[in-house]
Amino acid sequence: MLLGSFTAAEWFVLVQHELLLFAAAFFALGMIDEFALDCTYLWLRFKGRIRSRQIDEREFDEIDGLAGRAAIFIPAWQEADVIGPTLVHMLEVWPQDELRVYIGCYRNDAATIASVIAAARGDPRVRLVVHGRDGPTSKADCLNRMYGALAEDERRESIEARMVVLHDAEDMVDPAALRLLDHALWDAHFVQLPVLALPQPQSRWIASHYSDEFAEAHGKALVVRDALGAGIPGAGVGCAVARGSLDRLAHQHGGKPFAEDSLTEDYELGLKISLDGGRGRFLRVRASNGQLIATRAFFPARLSQSVRQKTRWMHGIALQGWDRLGWGRDPVELWMQLRDRRGPLAAILLVTAYVLVALIALQLLLERAGLVPPPPGSPLLQILLWVNLAGVAQRFAVRFCCTAREFGWRQGLLAIPRTFVSNIIAIMAGRRALLAYIGTLRGAPVVWDKTEHRDHPAMASPEGQVA
Incomplete structure (x- = not known):
């Protein structure tokens, strides 16, 4: 016919x-x-290559401090509502003297600067870094500004940091996370801890769908990736980089370790370290009470904000990643890239x-x-x-x-x-x-199309703080 x-x-x-x-x-x-x-x-669990680890926090308490200085990088643009609770909680649960918290703000964001100063309460471990340009630039540009401040402090004090830990302004860190990262970097160059997107009763569908996605991605996909020896991408929060690895990236990219022309510089960071011969690890460990040692956060509760965030992830990982990182030849790496x-x-x-x-x-x-x-x-x-x-x-x-x-x-x-x-x-x-x-x-600039944050887990009821 x-x-x-x-x-x-x-x-x-x-x-x-x-x-x-x-x-x-x-x-x-x-x-x-x-x-x-x-x-x-399932096969890797059966073979014992994936297993549920549990630690006793008292083992960490017996250790006097950290193995070296830990620099925390927190980029903050228009985060006056959440940066205070984040900083107060972090300084309380991470009392180590070796801690240095670098918070990158912009000169045209007085509200966030004021919130940082109020929350720091004169704690000498907090370093406010004010960008010399009006914001927002890119998130990576803000991170590079903090990297410059860290290098300047190291030269002045003649003390080099052992690791750099990345966090966002809305994160609630786990008390055991810093020492776990510090210990893990003895045999790794990049370490990522799980992220828990906490369910929000007032947004059971939009915000809480992140709970399901992160629970599966950080409870299964990245666990398999680690067990197979594939490169571990950074989630941008709860990840630690060995100072030497960050220095090598900076040397390769004109003194700027974070890719300013990328929308997902955190994702690229872990993979670049792997391509450079470094070892990446994804650590899924539980405390003695069964609670997962992870970074907890509230994710966007409005549809428009969620779409903007997912747009940035998809653009940076799926589309820019194709251009910027290419394709691997190792079968496992290629499989993971196709999934990403x-x-x-x-x-x-x-x-x-x-x-x-x-x-x-x-x-x-x-x-x-x-x-x-x-x-x-x-x-x-x-x-x-x-x-x-x-x-x-x-x-x-x-x-x-x-x-x-x-x-x-x-x-x-x-x-x-x-x-x-x-x-x-x-x-x-x-x-x-x-x-x-x-x-x-067509030449459009990469701009920090950030997600707006108003709520913080540390301000919620005790029941809502942990999973």
Whole structure:
């Protein structure tokens, strides 16, 4: 039959069938990828290469201080609402004399500067670094300004820092984290601790969907990555870099270790150290009370803020990462890079899937009315749909287990419908990321499109502080 002889109804059935076949095939590939990661995780646990570590904090208490100076970098642009609680809590739970907290502010952000001064309360371990340019520049530019201040202090005091730890202005650090990082850097160059995005009762869908994503990513994906010896990307918070490794990066990039033309300089940091021959580690350790040693934070509770944040991540990791880091030749590294950079394709497939839901509903109505014929039988399509159905059930089960392990079974159950919230945000962010990437290809500058923070875990009730 010639294509030109098709009726409108036949064209509708044909297009719907081919679109469904396309989406089902690519979704099946994604499900197979996730199934492979789950099987790898289970196998590594069975072989003992992944195990749940637990420490007694009293072992750390017996150690007199740290092995060397620890410099904490906290970039802060318009963070007057949260930088105070972050700093007060950090200075309280990390009493070590070797601690130096560098907070990078901008000369045109008087409110944040005032909050830092008030929270520091004259503590000599706090170093306020005021950028000589108006903000916002890029986050990496602010980090490089703090790196310059650290190098200046080291020359003046003749004391070199042992490690640099990255945190954001809204983080609530774990009391045991600093000593754990200090100990881990004896046999590593870059160390990342888990991040826990705390569920927020006032935002059970937008803010709390981050709880599910981080619980799975930092409870399974990065654990497998570490066990297989792949490079560990930085999360930007709760990660420590050996001072020598940071110095080598600075030497290679004109004295600036953080990539100012990248939207995800933290992600690149750990991978660059790995490419340079350094060892990266992801440490998932629990305290004696069973609590995960991790950085805790509240994530955006508004849709627009969440979309902006996911846009920056997708743009920097999936699109810029392709250009800036290239592709590895090691099979494990290549697998992880493909997983990292699938965000834009996943967004396109999700749009296709939701369009197909509407088309299938319309087709059923037209079939009942006798206006279109039933779609042709396709064994391949049926197989793909069954694979997708099994894959979706598996994804829900894994997401439930990962979230429930950290936040309880009620949050685990909520993680299942929150998957659809995550999908909608990914679609919106994917569109914005592609447009932003095209803009940078045309010469648009990289600007710190930061997320607004108003709430802080340290100001919440005791029940809301920890997972």
